[in-house]
Amino acid sequence: EAQVTQNPRYLITVTGKKLTVTCSQNMNHEYMSWYRQDPGLGLRQIYYSMNVEVTDKGDVPEGYKVSRKEKRNFPLILESPSPNQTSLYFCASRRGAGGFEQYFGPGTRLTVT
């Protein structure tokens, strides 16, 4: 089954404790993205990647890091989480540019206290 998986699905952590949210897709997609969703603000893109070893900032990259060492994986790293990073995070992938639909993971609900 074609899918995007994220782990963990729920995470409660404390300020400053480094964490990684994993994302994996099994569709051999080139493009992968991370979004955060907050009430009243819609989906905002954090980072995106157009292929292995190619990443670029989205609209809200501050406080986040990503890497794309393999085509299928695109982890999101919070080196020093802060309460304002409490949010619902989505990983997504699509085949490429030029009119392909995007597939979303189930989401990771992160709470930073």
Add this chain to the structure above:
Amino acid sequence: SQQGEEDPQALSIQEGENATMNCSYKTSINNLQWYRQNSGRGLVHLILIRSNEREKHSGRLRVTLDTSKKSSSLLITASRAADTASYFCATEETSGSRLTFGEGTQLTVNP
């Protein structure tokens, strides 16, 4: 920056009625896509319309695109309670490297 803006923010209708949601955007695009999100879950792709298309249909969905006005509309005909969800438009910029989303329209269909 946020590309698409949906209107209205919230819409409540009765089952069987039609629901229309609008999306406006700011820059040149390759295509515009509509997605649906059930509460707290991942978004699901509904339909894609390219910049050289004016109208597209898929089942009970009808999408229009007016590139001169930089706007699109999504019409859901004969709505059902199961259509209750948030609907987002997303635009792919001409560079093709980003797909950016609006804030969404919350649709409630009352049985």
